[in-house]
Amino acid sequence: MDGNADEKTLLLYKVIIHFKAAVVLYASQLQGPKSAAVQKHIRQLEYDHLTAALTALDSVSFLTTSSLLLLQALITGAIMMQIIGNPVSSWELTAHASRTIVALGYHNISKTEPETDLDKEIYAAVAWCAQFDSCMSLLLLRPRSLPPLQQRPSYLLDTKMDILLHWKCLEFKYFSTLTSVHRLSPSVTTHPAEREECLQSARKALECVKFIEVIGKSLGHFIEGYDPYLAWTMLSYPLCPFFVVFCNVVGTSNARDFELLQDVTDGISTLITENKYVSRLHRLCSTLLSLCKPLVQRMESNGDVDVSNSGTAAVNNPSSVFGPPPHGLDVTKGNESADDFLPSSWNDDMMWQLFQSQPSLDWFNADILDPAWDVNLPK
Numbered sequence: 603m604d605g606n607a608d609e610k611t612l613l614l615y616k617v618i619i620h621f622k623a624a625v626v627l628y629a630s631q632l633q634g635p636k637s638a639a640v641q642k643h644i645r646q647l648e649y650d651h652l653t654a655a656l657t658a659l660d661s662v663s664f665l666t667t668s669s670l671l672l673l674q675a676l677i678t679g680a681i682m683m684q685i686i687g688n689p690v691s692s693w694e695l696t697a698h699a700s701r702t703i704v705a706l707g708y709h710n711i712s713k714t715e716p717e718t719d720l721d722k723e724i725y726a727a728v729a730w731c732a733q734f735d736s737c738m739s740l741l742l743l744r745p746r747s748l749p750p751l752q753q754r755p756s757y758l759l760d761t762k763m764d765i766l767l768h769w770k771c772l773e774f775k776y777f778s779t780l781t782s783v784h785r786l787s788p789s790v791t792t793h794p795a796e797r798e799e800c801l802q803s804a805r806k807a808l809e810c811v812k813f814i815e816v817i818g819k820s821l822g823h824f825i826e827g828y829d830p831y832l833a834w835t836m837l838s839y840p841l842c843p844f845f846v847v848f849c850n851v852v853g854t855s856n857a858r859d860f861e862l863l864q865d866v867t868d869g870i871s872t873l874i875t876e877n878k879y880v881s882r883l884h885r886l887c888s889t890l891l892s893l894c895k896p897l898v899q900r901m902e903s904n905g906d907v908d909v910s911n912s913g914t915a916a917v918n919n920p921s922s923v924f925g926p927p928p929h930g931l932d933v934t935k936g937n938e939s940a941d942d943f944l945p946s947s948w949n950d951d952m953m954w955q956l957f958q959s960q961p962s963l964d965w966f967n968a969d970i971l972d973p974a975w976d977v978n979l980p981k
Contacts, residue, residue, distance in 0.1 A: 614675040616658035621678050624651035668705040677730045693738035699731045700747030709749050767817045770810050777807035778839040807843035808866050815869040851894045855901035860894050
């Protein structure tokens, strides 16, 4: 504030302050009713600050002496790269931040509670870096940069919603991966107990998605409601949980599972405004829901499970997303039970095509840095 800092220090502060102005200050002003002109003005201010933050970050030298300020600027940069949808740059900045943590000795922290304001800043920086290091290394199949750290106490989950949000993201990643492991087991189509474990893992993963959406909205941290937590949670891990629950709805007409799929699909729809690539995922999920809906309605009206050949033609709808399937869904005949149907549906060629279809890193690209995306500003 006194203008006595050197140029390198000022660059680091510009990264952080412009980012906080865009994401924290102006984003909070978008909550609640605003006129179109005011929203356009605030959006332009956000764009200007994010551009200034990225410009300053681009000028930071990798030879800058390690410090807490440098660490905070690098992590801020990693967050910006995540928000705008650049996973490779996010990983590179996280790796640099990890090396800075080691250089400063912060990786040796043993106390679970910070004692001073400085400690709080250090702990927060290490926690953010650990989160990004784990996530980006897994996504890009690269080794972690940080050495093993002590875990954050679980009791904080009940008092800090930001930490709880991160925890739910980690839970989703765990249950999503566990679902994929169960689904790839050669005995999953023959052992009912293993199918049930797979199904329960899938349900828990989707419940985490619902929680992330609700908490993300309540915190209101991000631009016009665009929540990178939800976007990266859904797009960076296998879609296997959604497909497993879908398979169960087709086989059993389970109304509760259908409602779970509907809630998750509705949550995905909130991301389309700022990430046009998400429309592919939303179109797929909506198509699968359209297939399930008649089956669930028939069960509710008749009071029993009635899965007939009428679903065979409808299953071809996902071809607009993935191309024509090998053949239709192998649904049951009139006198076959749902239990008999489940193994065949889980081993169906069409189902395998769904399970093998995953998002690519191209889906991450968000358009929030393009002010012409929704306010018709000149480029």
